[in-house]
Amino acid sequence: MSLDRLLHYVSLDGAGGVEQQFVEFVRAARGMSHARHAVVACGQRIHPLIEQRLDQQAPVVFEKYAGGFKLPKWPRQIRLHRQRHIVARTRPDAVVIWNRLRDSLDTLAAAGAKRCIYWERGASWFAGDSAAKRDFLAGVPAIICNSHAAKRMLELRWGYAGQIRVIHNALRPSLLPATPPKPRQLRDSHTLTLGVVARLESIKGVAVALHALAQLGEQGWNVKLHIAGDGPERLRLQSLAQELDIADRVVFEGLVADMPAFYSRIDLLVHPALREPFGQIAVEAGAYGVPVVATAVDGLVEVVEHGRTGLCIEPTLSVAEYAALGADEAGLPPFVYDPSKDTIDAPRALDPQMLCQTIMDICNDEPGYARMSEAGLQAATQRFAFDEHVRKALAAIESFVQTGLLAPASSS
Structure with missing residues (x-):
């Protein structure tokens, strides 16, 4: 140089x-x-x-x-x-x-x-x-x-x-695991711990994750959701969990200092963001062998290799429909990038039913889950070195x- x-x-x-x-x-x-x-x-x-x-x-x-x-x-x-x-x-x-x-x-x-x-x-x-x-x-x-x-x-x-x-x-060196993890195996496909890592603001789509959790329970799945992060939407989201009768299955952990321990507690990272220019958190999850389910928006499709390190879901709900789920419309960006159409458009949210189904699809395929875990580990140290x-x-x-x-x- x-x-x-x-x-x-x-x-x-x-x-x-x-x-x-x-x-x-x-x-x-x-x-x-x-x-x-x-x-x-x-x-x-x-x-x-x-x-x-x-x-x-x-x-x-x-x-x-x-x-x-x-x-x-x-x-x-x-x-x-x-x-x-x-x-x-x-x-x-x-x-x-x-x-x-x-x-x-x-x-x-x-x-x-x-x-x-x-x-x-x-x-x-x-x-x-x-x-x-x-x-x-x-x-x-x-x-x-x-x-x-x-x-x-x-x-x-x-x-x-x-x-x-x-x-x-x-992935910043400070975020890498001290000891390289081994690929994950699902312990029980119908007993899961999901994770969300995000600042608690409307743009991160956490309300969608809560609705998907409720639907998984209705399908007979034993699922918990751990949320790492804090922000202005915390009280609103806690109230929504109460309304959906899932408060006993949601853990609001606040700001988490020990992220390796957090990733060891979860089986799948759920990232239903409405906007994400890159998606660093998906790389971080992969470094711990945790597959990712994310919105197919902005840069997330460049990070989450669909079918390899996780699955990306097309967002279909309008902002008004997202607000009807209990989310706040304030603070959303005027535009997001739609990679499937190579256009910019108004933000859209994931349909909780689609998120619920995608989570079930990943976890019903235990060999596929293990392959995604291994691919995420490789991506973190190779593609995102x-x-x-x-x-x-x-x-x-x-x-x-x-x-x-x-x-x-x-x-x-």
């Missing part, structure tokens, strides 16, 4: 997937090349969990703060001068803007568009159209996407016509610096 300096623009206020991925990307990248990394934090603070994991060799400055004071938004030249000062001091070969469509025009102006790369990780799904977002996309010459779905969302919704390289996300993901990204960035192209060309 001949890269010398990389400057990253990234929000570190939270401790979610993008922030965690960034921390481990920088650490792995520093082990693969001599390139020096510097970080511009775009928010108001650095989350304590991220701060303690940041590579100390990657200095951090704040985009909107100087000398402990927040810089005013107007006149624009004040913040622009701050960014030009940062760029002049770090002298980067390339500037990587992480998942930040909004408020990045000044970065293009300060660094010069020719050395800027945008790394799309789901922001193109967010609600809100603005001239600033479109001007940024008109100016940035190259984009790395974490899924083919992200590529098509940028092209179909935002009309992006520049070059795009798809580099699939990968983190070091290979980092090498591809660094190679694409280096090629861009040298030639202006994100080579080698993606087949996606």
Whole structure:
């Protein structure tokens, strides 16, 4: 690698997937090349969990703060001068803007568009159209996407016509099991423990999982559901479990620190999300040998290999029908990507009856379940190997610096 300096623009206020991925990307990248990394934090603070994991060799400055004071938004030249000062001091070969469509025009102006790369990780799904977002996309010459779905969302919704390289996300090393698991065998196909791992918000479709659980009980199956995660929908979902008379079979575990133990407790991961730009949780489940049933939407079909590591189900319910199940319509995105039609459309939800039937289909085929478990283990360490993901990204960035192209060309 001949890269010398990389400057990253990234929000570190939270401790979610993008922030965690960034921390481990920088650490792995520093082990693969001599390139020096510097970080511009775009928010108001650095989350304590991220701060303690940041590579100390990657200095951090704040985009909107100087000398402990927040810089005013107007006149624009004040913040622009701050960014030009940062760029002049770090002298980067390339500037990587992480998942930040909004408020990045000044970065293009300060660094010069020719050395800027945008790394799309789901922001193109967010609600809100603005001239600033479109001007940024008109100016940035190259984009790395974490899924083919992200590529098509940028092209179909935002009309992006520049070059795009798809580099699939990968499983962070910190999420890998300490000891490689063996493929799973079902202990009893009609006695199951299902798992949901998600922030408890409407977009994750957890209400659908609760209805499917109720229907499985009506079919005579002894099934429990463990839910790892918390969020604004928790009380609503707990009330729904009571209404469906399944509260004694649902365990709301909240934020789970020991995810290996969680995966050891479940037989199948259910992920009925209405939107999922990539679907990292499906890779994580596969790393523990847990097959996945997921919605056939956005990037999930690129992660869950239908019939091999799990099954994907076409969503058929309208937002109104989803709300009738007890879900909240608020906070849903205006568009999702439909991979079967290669179009963007309004979000749709899974039919609980279809989810129930698909769960029964997987678990009635015990040899097939074991094959899915083994295939998920292989995918996590081969298709979604983190070091290979980092090498591809660094190679694409280096090629861009040298030639202006994100080579080698993606087949996606």
